[in-house]
Every structure is written in C-alpha cells, then in structure tokens.
Amino acid sequence: MSIEFIRLSPALGAEVRDLDISQPLSAEQVAEVRRAWLDHLVLVFRGRSLSDDQLCAFSRQFGTLDAVPAWHQYHVPGQPNVLIVSNVKEQGKPIGVLGDGEAAWHTDMSYIPLPPTASLLHALEIPDSGGDTYWMNMYAVYEALPAALKRRIAGLALNHDSSTDSSGEVRPGHKPVVDASQAPGVKHPLVRLHPETKRPALYLGRRLHAYVVGLSVAESEALLDELWKHALDDRFVFRHRWQVGDLLMWDNRCTMHRRDPFDKAARRIMHRTELIGDAPVGVAAA
Numbered sequence: 116m117s118i119e120f121i122r123l124s125p126a127l128g129a130e131v132r133d134l135d136i137s138q139p140l141s142a143e144q145v146a147e148v149r150r151a152w153l154d155h156l157v158l159v160f161r162g163r164s165l166s167d168d169q170l171c172a173f174s175r176q177f178g179t180l181d182a183v184p185a186w187h188q189y190h191v192p193g194q195p196n197v198l199i200v201s202n203v204k205e206q207g208k209p210i211g212v213l214g215d216g217e218a219a220w221h222t223d224m225s226y227i228p229l230p231p232t233a234s235l236l237h238a239l240e241i242p243d244s245g246g247d248t249y250w251m252n253m254y255a256v257y258e259a260l261p262a263a264l265k266r267r268i269a270g271l272a273l274n275h276d277s278s279t280d281s282s283g284e285v286r287p288g289h290k291p292v293v294d295a296s297q298a299p300g301v302k303h304p305l306v307r308l309h310p311e312t313k314r315p316a317l318y319l320g321r322r323l324h325a326y327v328v329g330l331s332v333a334e335s336e337a338l339l340d341e342l343w344k345h346a347l348d349d350r351f352v353f354r355h356r357w358q359v360g361d362l363l364m365w366d367n368r369c370t371m372h373r374r375d376p377f378d379k380a381a382r383r384i385m386h387r388t389e390l391i392g393d394a395p396v397g398v399a400a401a
C-alpha cells in the first residue's frame with residue numbers, strides 16, 4: 116500500500132497515513148517520507164505509541180541522533196538521545212524542560228555551530244486544552260519579503276544568543292544579557308540556503324537578544340523588528356492541536372515553532388529526538 120500524505124494547511128504540514136513507523140521502513144519508504152518532509156516541512160503521524168527505542172530507531176532512518184546536551188540533565192534515564200519536554204514534577208523536581216508557560220517563536224538550538232536538521236516530538240500525555248504548537252514556513256516568509264529588504268539582508272549574519280531558552284529562562288551557567296551585541300552564541304547567515312532543497316529561507320532563530328553582526332544595536336533592533344513584523348502573519352503558520360500518540364517531525368532549517376501555555380495543574384509529557392545538522396550556508400550578497 117502506498118503512503119498517503121494529506122496536506123494540513125496552506126502554509127505547511129502534512130499528515131502521514133498508512134505507514135507503520137514502529138517497524139523499520141524500506142529504503143523506498145524512507146525516501147518517500149523524506150521527500151514529503153522536504154516538501155511539507157512538518158510531518159504529522161497520529162495514533163502511534165512508540166517506545167523510546169522505537170522513537171530512536173525511526174529517527175535514525177533520517178540521520179544521526181544527537182545526544183541531549185549534558186547541561187540539560189533531562190534525558191530519559193538510559194536514553195541519552197531522548198529529551199523530556201514536560202511540566203511534570205516528581206518529588207518537587209521537574210522531570211523535563213520548558214514547564215507550562217508559553218514558548219516563544221524559535222528554531223531548535225540555532226545557537227550552536229551545527230544546529231539540528233530535524234526534531235521529532237512524540238506526545239505521551241497532553242492537557243485537555245492549551246499547549247498547541249505552531250510552525251512557520253521560513254521559505255515563504257523569505258519569498259514574501261519586499262525585494263529591497265531581500266537585497267539589504269543578503270550576506271548579513273545574525274548572532275543566535277545561547278544564554279536564554281524559549282520560555283525566557285536564563286540557561287545554567289549563563290548571565291542575563293544586557294547588550295545584545297555582546298550576547299554569547301553563534302553567528303549564522305540571516306538568509307540560509309537549504310542544503311537539500313537549495314531554497315533560501317529566513318533564519319531568525321529567536322527574537323530575544325538576537326543581533327545582526329556589524330550594525331549598531333539600534334540598527335540591528337530596527338531591522339529585526341521589521342523582519343519579525345513581516346514574519347508574524349497567520350498565512351505562514353500551521354497550528355497543531357496535540358493528541359496522545361502524535362509524532363511530529365519537522366525541518367529546523369526552514370521552520371520556526373512556538374507553543375501556547377497550558378494549565379499548570381495539567382500534565383504534559385513529550386519525548387523528543389533530534390538529528391545532527393550541518394553548518395548553515397548563506398546566500399551570497401547581491
């Protein structure tokens with residue numbers, strides 16, 4: 116039976132049906148899923164119940180698994196590649212990252228030299244309401260920029276701050292940022308050429324403490340405000356309401372995502388894997 120891909124929004128996203136992902140896929144199936152993932156940016160598998168070993172085995176068919184960073188300490192015991200995203204506390208201590216608040220728009224781990232290619236997130240427990248996740252198509256955001264703005268940003272680099280997570284918390288071992296031009300992190304091209312599709316995408320990472328290299332902080336803030344104002348438009352966005360058993364797989368090279376807050380008293384547990392990426396390559400200045 117051939118795999119069915121059902122488009123979920125004009126912006127991006129497709130649901131994958133008629134594919135058992137708890138077992139190894141054939142080479143043809145891997146190629147077909149990969150093509151659909153590159154075309155749709157986010158793939159949604161529903162009603163699955165994968166063990167951590169199955170989640171890792173499925174993920175590995177699309178790249179090399181990344182280990183959860185040592186400072187996180189929130190991987191599943193015995194599973195160094197599986198991060199727990201959760202608000203649940205046991206004996207007063209969180210079992211995972213991100214809590215129950217809003218997570219601002221971001222691209223996963225863009226503040227490291229080799230940001231992950233893909234992230235895969237599997238829902239084990241979810242609240243009755245809230246906690247929806249949204250993805251943005253950064254190819255479309257770039258394509259829709261005015262030509263003059265495209266010319267202005269070609270060849271520019273952005274510093275991706277590593278001090279603060281997407282819930283606004285300062286990461287362990289970091290100091291709060293006072294001057295964005297001095298923020299720790301890694302510089303990547305502002306316009307990124309996707310290594311597989313060869314399409315340009317705006318690579319914003321996250322807004323807080325971002326800095327366009329070579330500009331004054333005021334000029335950088337003004338340019339970033341203009342780019343973010345353009346990007347924050349529903350026409351570029353797909354919204355996902357989670358169900359237990361969902362597995363979502365997305366391309367970090369051409370999407371951003373954010374999460375709604377949810378009820379503190381509710382439980383939300385998700386397991387995430389990531390695939391090691393390569394160094395972002397920019398588009399040459401015009």
Ligand SMILES: [Fe+2]
Nearest residue numbers: 221222223372
């Ligand atoms: Fe994320």
